[in-house]
Amino acid sequence: MFSKACEYAIKATIYIADQSNRGRRVGLKDISKQIASPEAFTAKILQQLARNQIVDSIKGPNGGFAIDSGKMSKIKLSQVVLAIDGDSVYKGCGLGLKECSAKQPCPVHEKFKVVRDELRKMLESTTIWELSLGLKTGLTFLHR
Amino acid sequence: MFSKACEYAIKATIYIADQSNRGRRVGLKDISKQIASPEAFTAKILQQLARNQIVDSIKGPNGGFAIDSGKMSKIKLSQVVLAIDGDSVYKGCGLGLKECSAKQPCPVHEKFKVVRDELRKMLESTTIWELSLGLKTGLTFLHR
DNA sequence: TAAATAAAGGACAAATTTATCCTTTATTAT
DNA sequence: ATAATAAAGGATAAATTTGTCCTTTATTTA
Numbered sequence: 001m002f003s004k005a006c007e008y009a010i011k012a013t014i015y016i017a018d019q020s021n022r023g024r025r026v027g028l029k030d031i032s033k034q035i036a037s038p039e040a041f042t043a044k045i046l047q048q049l050a051r052n053q054i055v056d057s058i059k060g061p062n063g064g065f066a067i068d069s070g071k072m073s074k075i076k077l078s079q080v081v082l083a084i085d086g087d088s089v090y091k092g093c094g095l096g097l098k099e100c101s102a103k104q105p106c107p108v109h110e111k112f113k114v115v116r117d118e119l120r121k122m123l124e125s126t127t128i129w130e131l132s133l134g135l136k137t138g139l140t141f142l143h144r
Numbered sequence: 145m146f147s148k149a150c151e152y153a154i155k156a157t158i159y160i161a162d163q164s165n166r167g168r169r170v171g172l173k174d175i176s177k178q179i180a181s182p183e184a185f186t187a188k189i190l191q192q193l194a195r196n197q198i199v200d201s202i203k204g205p206n207g208g209f210a211i212d213s214g215k216m217s218k219i220k221l222s223q224v225v226l227a228i229d230g231d232s233v234y235k236g237c238g239l240g241l242k243e244c245s246a247k248q249p250c251p252v253h254e255k256f257k258v259v260r261d262e263l264r265k266m267l268e269s270t271t272i273w274e275l276s277l278g279l280k281t282g283l284t285f286l287h288r
Numbered sequence: 289t290a291a292a293t294a295a296a297g298g299a300c301a302a303a304t305t306t307a308t309c310c311t312t313t314a315t316t317a318t
Numbered sequence: 319a320t321a322a323t324a325a326a327g328g329a330t331a332a333a334t335t336t337g338t339c340c341t342t343t344a345t346t347t348a
Binding site: 077 | 249262266278288
Binding site for chain 3: 172207
């Protein structure tokens with residue numbers, strides 16, 4: 001469904017959000033350990049997230065990554081996916097056709113539309129903030 | 145969502161089904177032309193589909209690929225996806241966790257479950273036969 | 289039986305994704 | 319100012335996916 005890079009991006013964003021909620025800024029090492037991802041690769045992904053203003057990055061001693069508390073309830077899961085994988089997974093044709101529409105549909109168009117719209121609705125309505133709540137309460141997990 | 149190989153596999157299967165319905169056996173060249181896919185790569189994919197008994201392959205003059213008319217209404221789209229990409233896209237965790245369950249859920253578990261179950265239901269209930277109908281009536285298309 | 293046809297399969301190549309390493313830049317604290 | 323810290327970024331490598339080429343095998347027809 002999503003690329004590995006995108007999976008890491010989602011996990012990292014949620015983890016940073018949770019830590020920001022607890023008033024903690026988190027470093028790359030901590031993040032990649034918590035989400036069980038390769039450090040240098042995760043760094044690249046965090047750079048993309050920072051460029052897309054999904055996370056804030058702070059250089060130097062006591063630096064790290066953070067997400068503004070007010071902002072995290074506005075950031076949608078779709079924005080993270082868009083930044084890393086693009087929007088084709090939740091907007092494109094299921095068979096990869098460039099020109100696929102109700103007028104000129106692929107064979108799975110109607111059936112797939114239902115699923116894709118459900119996915120899109122979920123991604124565009126779910127916030128990073130709500131996904132971080134489970135980590136706070138210990139009800140959700142980022143690895144295994 | 146699906147790999148390119150899987151997209152080609154789905155298109156090829158539907159095309160072969162349609163042609164089988166018209167009483168025609170189709171060759172690799174014809175298939176890859178119709179679904180706009182690289183010929184040799186498509187050959188590999190067709191081999192996988194044949195090994196998984198999704199299509200029949202016949203060697204020699206007047207050979208090609210076919211799907212038994214009785215069988216194509218029993219073959220589900222999920223079987224094609226399973227043969228090429230495996231079942232993780234419609235059964236696995238959205239964040240790629242190996243151990244993700246209601247008991248130990250990832251942060252997107254509940255939200256993603258709705259989408260994944262919808263996808264699974266669609267793939268497991270949709271037959272190759274019904275997907276081939278649109279080609280016959282000219283209402284659906286395999287390229288562009 | 290021989291020639292022609294078409295898929296199967298092996299070996300290889302290109303492209304993309306995933307991953308690593310090392311240097312540079314920005315920031316903080318001493 | 320200097321040293322220490324941590325992210326940014328460039329170069330490169332490994333792994334996987336996608337794609338190509340050529341030989342082998344099975345089958346049909348002449």
